[in-house]
Amino acid sequence: MPDKKLQLDIRIIKFQDLIGRKPDKPFGYYGLGVQYMLSGKPNMADKLFTQALNIKPGYMPAILGKLEVLLAEKKLVSAARLYQKNRDLFSGKKIYKTRVQRITGSLYSGKFFYYYLKSIRSVFVFNETIGALQRMFNADRGNPVVNLLLAMFFLKEHKENERAFILYNLCVNMEGVPDKLRWDLVKVLAKDNPDILIDEKTAALFTTIPEGAVGEPYANFILKQFILLKDTDKINQAFAEFQKNHSFPDPKTMWQYIEFCRENDIWDSTVFACCQKLIDYGWIDRTIAETIVGLKNRKIIEYTRGMDKILSLYGYI
CATH class of the missing domain: 1.25.40.10 (Tetratricopeptide repeat domain)
Structure with missing residues (x-):
């Protein structure tokens, strides 16, 4: 290639x-x-x-x-003004606004802010940039470029004042923003509003389990939303994150995943690994037993003598 x-x-x-x-x-x-x-x-x-x-x-x-x-x-104010000038055009189609949010939010990852701050000759220039963005925000809270830039700066500076929380709330459910940014917004907002950790809409906007979230209960909640949405791509990416971190979802989420796979005729090694993990936890029921039989019949797995003994002991096979 x-x-x-x-x-x-x-x-x-x-x-x-x-x-x-x-x-x-x-x-x-x-x-x-x-x-x-x-x-x-x-x-x-x-x-x-x-x-x-x-x-x-x-x-x-x-x-x-x-x-x-x-x-x-790094002409941030000019970018915000360009959006404002063409606001009607950007708002004409959802895909345009989503792309604006994706482009702007992508600055959060990597070393953009580090290099941006180094490139500014003085604190005055930095404050002038932030000041201009804040004045634009005061005049109009509907500019996603302004909102995201300010929210990202405030996150980097660990601001948790009233204005910061207004911006965080405006940005957390924007479509297209990167998972890392959304996860950081969720974490800071959860300090004041723990209910965001059970907000289905927000969790469903992630593309996968964000970096650093595996091991947190929220990772399981995100995966549950992917399963409810029947979004196979997101589910696969989420499991890849768990595997990368040598981890598994919690038992209930694994069971829901197995049930989803059975309903959608998905039979693979990940399904078997979840069955095996649940049996290790002592979670044994007909769904797991029938899934193991299905995996064996499709030759996804071969040697399950120890597992068969356990299932037989409980009367499932």
């Missing part, structure tokens, strides 16, 4: 060719701009997004691209 750089180079050539064939269409310029963003060349990307907008004003993919450029270049 070609390496990432080669793949990028190939896509750049393809979009350059597209522009040559269709110079009056915005998509080629936008697509080439995306490739330059992926190549770490935001200035070149911005020029191409501008060209796309010159051809088709209001072209949303290019506006989103320019927002991403501004955030990458």
